[in-house]
Amino acid sequence: MARQRAKSAELARLFNSIDRPVYVLDEELVIRFLNEPCREWLGEAAESVVGQRCTYRTSPAGDESRSRPLAEALCPPPSVLSGQVATGIVVAPDGHGGWRRRLARFIPIGPCGEAMPAVVTLVEPGDLSPTDEPLAETRPHGLEPAEPTSDELHERIRRFRRQAAGRYRIDRLLGDSPAMRLARARAELAAAGRANVLVVGPVGSGRRHTAHGIHYASDPPREGTLIPVDCAVLGVELIRSTVHALASNPLGTRAARSTLLLTDVDCLPGEVHSDVAAAISAKSFRLRVVATAAEPLIQLAARGGFSRALAALLSPIVIELPPLADRREDIPLLAQLFLEEINAESTKQRGGFSADALDRLDAYHWPGNLDELALVVAQACEKAEGAEVQAADLPSRLRHAAEAAAHPRREEPSIQLDEFLGRIERELIERALAQAKGNKTKAAVLLGLTRPRLYRRLVQLGLDDGEDY
Structure with missing residues (x-):
């Protein structure tokens, strides 16, 4: 010792x-x-x-x-x-x-x-x-990896x-794609003010996460209250009573720093649209409203699926989050982000992904968007044995998707039965007429048809030359 x-x-x-x-x-x-x-x-x-x-x-x-x-x-x-x-x-x-x-x-x-x-x-x-x-600069000179x-x-x-410190904490807005640059700019604008905000995107794109981030980015964030209302789950009466109660300003001075979060507002029952619009238009209503939806409410209202007045009230700032498949250039950064979040809670530490693993992530179609990517990274980190996640560590569905994309199923030509049978019938009638040297009576006998029926088919098929012998 x-x-x-x-x-x-x-x-x-x-x-x-x-x-x-x-x-x-x-x-x-x-x-x-x-x-x-x-x-x-x-x-x-x-x-x-x-x-x-x-x-x-x-x-x-x-x-x-x-x-x-x-x-x-x-x-x-x-x-x-x-x-x-x-x-x-x-x-x-x-x-x-x-x-x-x-x-x-x-x-x-x-x-x-x-x-x-x-x-x-x-x-x-x-x-x-x-x-x-x-x-x-530490790479070998002249070598630039893909x-x-x-x-x-x-x-x-x-x-x-x-760079985001002091403005907002919205990790899933990470990315260099043009769509995400625009989303970040609008999120910064939303975080700096008190205008109502609509966050739009497909399921799994981080709508709720972004909405929470906008509220907590407010200065000072901890003095306001976040009041979530799930429009897809709560009934009409509960939603109506909630917004009417908030219009009476029960939060006092804290209301000016608080947020009403309407998740899945595009699922809001139609019979309560006017109540919500009236409540948030009231002078006594001092909360900022942040809502999430699958598509812009103005477009939904144009098709008659949403109140135009409420859509306008909720849409001063619209942040559109694209599907992950539409911003593939951001996948390496996002995968690394999720991996490092797992590192923070795990004794096993992973440094990143191999080139083959990144290629496989890029080739996948990501129907579940960011939520699915986070799950895939978690599963891969659990399976990985080395310091780097390999392609073999990724879930098998990504490999199956890559194989299916490499060998697409050949489209089998469809058979139109009536058209096919019509061509055969026409050919048989033409052969019978040729064998009978144009004699329609003999051709009918060869085909096993009555003479009147053969005439009708000749007219229907455009083979009747008008001569009868």
């Missing part, structure tokens, strides 16, 4: 002699040691992270003040657990509510192929600028959440 303490003290002296930040994690990714330059870099937060376990995820915006998210910001990629040296970005508070990014090198310590007793992290001395992309690496996706999620 004394020898072990002496060895630890010697290592501490060695690491403290290094002029750049160094920290050490044990085999369970618990932070065990910070050298003096690292303590200076982390500042007041240094003591709080010692003894904290790292998980490979990015913290939601606004959560970074806690010690656990700071430990997450110092976590190495899970590939280190398999003995690989890795490069990544780590962050530390700058003392002014912001963050300082630096490039770090994670070095596993231990015999190759054996249990890893520790990870030594060497942090570069210079801070990165907000526009620096150092992970892209997909970003897991570490780059991890950093993009972190940057997205950092």
